[in-house]
Amino acid sequence: MLRIPPPVLALSAGALQALLSRHRHSSHGSRVSAGLLVPVCLALDISSLRAFRRRQTTINPLKLDSVSELVTDSANALTRNPMYLSLAGLLLAHALWRRSALALLPAAGFVLLLDKVQIPAEEAALEKAFGQRYFQYQRQVPRWVSPRTIQRLLSR
Template sequence: MPRIPPPVLALGAGALQVLLSHSRHSSPGSRFLAGLLVPICLALDFSSIRAFGRQQTTINPIRLDSVSELVTDSANALTRNPMYLSLAGLLIAHALWRRSALALLPAAGFVLLLDKVQIPAEEAALAKAFGQRYGQYQRQVPRWISGRTIQRLMAG
């Protein structure tokens, strides 16, 4: 069964958020909260994409056989899935912007789908390609984000 690229899934989740919260409108407070989250998500995403570019390896999550390097620096030192965490954060920011708890459901569904389908396939491919090196990375860096990681970020 062909997988759908996670950015396409995120766009679908965002569209579903709009449908679920069509009567909701932003407020200054909701725009402020979303505005805090969006630049963090974008920085996380761009940092990881740059790291992949420096290593000259693919960011294509569908072509798992084309990975040539294990990227463990930059945002990938904080979370094994910074691009997915970024997309999830943008969906949460969108729900905040719309002031809709119901709009959080597609964000949760997106995370669940990635966590149960996409990421395990990627982890299996990376374990096959990089063996013990990837296992060590898995033990050191959380799949999503941990409280310890958040503390490190807050400490600067």
């Protein structure tokens, strides 16, 4: 499990993106592309945060032992990690805005770190806390996103 909160990691990745693309400038097209992605990311995040708040369970990924509810609705019905997907999407939007392929590297590193370190620790804690209920959720909802998820989002 990571000891640095994922939002702090995302901010660090965003700063690295800015550094790597400091000589790049946005265009009308890059601003439009990023501008279309940002509201989707924010909606995912807000939807999930509200669902966690309604169930009065923790959103703090550093306190996995204090999880009290398995949240499977709202954005969590589309992806098991909507908050992380939102952060990754915002990093993608930042790279698009800056028109920099090099700025995609910190975004990819962020996703890889979460996927290989943070998410497995969270999944182990959820498996321990919720057992078969969590296994069923895992089978029904992708860790990140799937073509089916994208289709469901676009049909709303």
